[in-house]
Amino acid sequence: MHKLSISDLHIILVEPSDTQSKIIKTLLLGEDVQTVDVVKTVSEAKAAISAHGADIVVSTMYLADGNGLDIIKFIKQDESTASIPFMLVSSENSLSKLDEFKQAGVAAILPKPFEPIHLSRGLNASLQLINTDELNLNFFDVQDVRVLVVDDSRLARNHIRRVLEGMGLSKLKEAENGAHALTMLKDHEFDLVVTDYNMPEMDGRELSEFIRFNPATTHIPIIMVTSESSSSPHMANIQQTGVNALCDKPFESDEVKAMLIRLLDSEGE
Numbered sequence: 001m002h003k004l005s006i007s008d009l010h011i012i013l014v015e016p017s018d019t020q021s022k023i024i025k026t027l028l029l030g031e032d033v034q035t036v037d038v039v040k041t042v043s044e045a046k047a048a049i050s051a052h053g054a055d056i057v058v059s060t061m062y063l064a065d066g067n068g069l070d071i072i073k074f075i076k077q078d079e080s081t082a083s084i085p086f087m088l089v090s091s092e093n094s095l096s097k098l099d100e101f102k103q104a105g106v107a108a109i110l111p112k113p114f115e116p117i118h119l120s121r122g123l124n125a126s127l128q129l130i131n132t133d134e135l136n137l138n139f140f141d142v143q144d145v146r147v148l149v150v151d152d153s154r155l156a157r158n159h160i161r162r163v164l165e166g167m168g169l170s171k172l173k174e175a176e177n178g179a180h181a182l183t184m185l186k187d188h189e190f191d192l193v194v195t196d197y198n199m200p201e202m203d204g205r206e207l208s209e210f211i212r213f214n215p216a217t218t219h220i221p222i223i224m225v226t227s228e229s230s231s232s233p234h235m236a237n238i239q240q241t242g243v244n245a246l247c248d249k250p251f252e253s254d255e256v257k258a259m260l261i262r263l264l265d266s267e268g269e
Contacts, residue, residue: 003131004055006123010035014045014059014071015089020112024058024089027119042066046074054084056126060112061090061097072104076155083162085126089114102227102249105159109250128253132166135257138265140191142168145264148188149174150181150195150207151225156249160194160225163253167260178202182210185217192264197226205241212242221263223247223256 011028013036015021021038028036037052039045042065049057049071057075059068072086085107092098098109107129108122135142147169151157157174164172173188175181179201181193193211197204204224211217222242227249245259 004127005032006127007032007034009033009055009123009127010053011037012045012048012054012057013038014040014042014057014063014068016040016060016063020060023113027114027116028058030116031119031123033123040064042070045071049075049081049084053081055130056085056087056107056123058087058089061088061092069100069104072101072106073155076105076158082158083129085129087122087126099227102156103153104155106250107252125250125252129163129166132163132253133257134168135260137261140264143170145169145192146171146188146190147173147192147194148181148184148190150176150178150193150199150204152177152196152199156196156225156251160251163251163256164194166253167257178204178207178210181207185211185214190217190220192221192223192260194223194225197224204243208241208243218242221245223259223263225249225251 011033013021013024015024015038025036025038037048039048042063057071059071061068068088075081075084075086087108087110088101088106089110089112091112101109107126110118110122147164149157149160149172151160161172173184175184177199195204195207208222211220211222221244223245224243225247244263247256247259
């Protein structure tokens with residue numbers, strides 16, 4: 001399978017300001033991106049994606065006819081475009097507003113204004129999602145690994161599923177919160193649980209405690225995916241519940257791959 005490089009990328013840039021779009025396009029060209037199409041609105045972005053597709057969509061948050069979240073939801077809800085990485089460029093510092101994008105499966109969030117290093121990291125994170133390799137494990141056939149994905153956001157579950165499927169994991173089941181996950185754990189066997197932290201009814205911490213203190217499930221590795229800072233009060237002691245690894249949203253392919261190798265290969269030692 002041919003892997004894309006940065007120079008192969010076709011990027012749709014959604015930015016209403018002529019000045020800002022010129023600045024961002026210049027920075028993209030400086031990273032060796034060859035093809036950048038600029039649009040100004042949500043409707044123009046949807047039309048461009050539908051007509052020509054894209055390898056990556058880069059968008060500001062606020063637009064005349066909506067916002068970047070409308071675009072990412074449009075991308076993620078159509079199977080033909082769902083794998084397109086979305087990068088947000090925004091000066092917004094409201095954690096709740098940014099969390100909406102993280103829950104929707106954004107590939108990267110760049111501050112505005114951003115430095116070239118921020119753009120380089122965002123492009124590389126997006127390329128990781130595009131150029132996925134099957135995971136090589138010593139003690140498992142990756143296609144036999146049974147994974148339970150727990151998240152109350154359907155878009156977030158879809159994003160996690162696509163990342164894992166890109167690595168060759170195909171036996172995936174989903175639960176929309178911790179309480180639903182408990183039912184799944186009673187009815188099915190799993191080799192790995194990937195769970196969100198913030199969920200209604202039963203959150204990721206409570207689910208992790210149940211898994212660890214139940215003799216039938218205590219052996220299952222747990223990856224907790226969260227948009228909260230690792231230094232937040234909630235996260236400071238979360239590993240005491242038996243969580244094996246913490247993964248930030250956006251859910252990045254290379255980081256997750258390293259976690260899976262460490263957690264699943266250790267099972268056979």
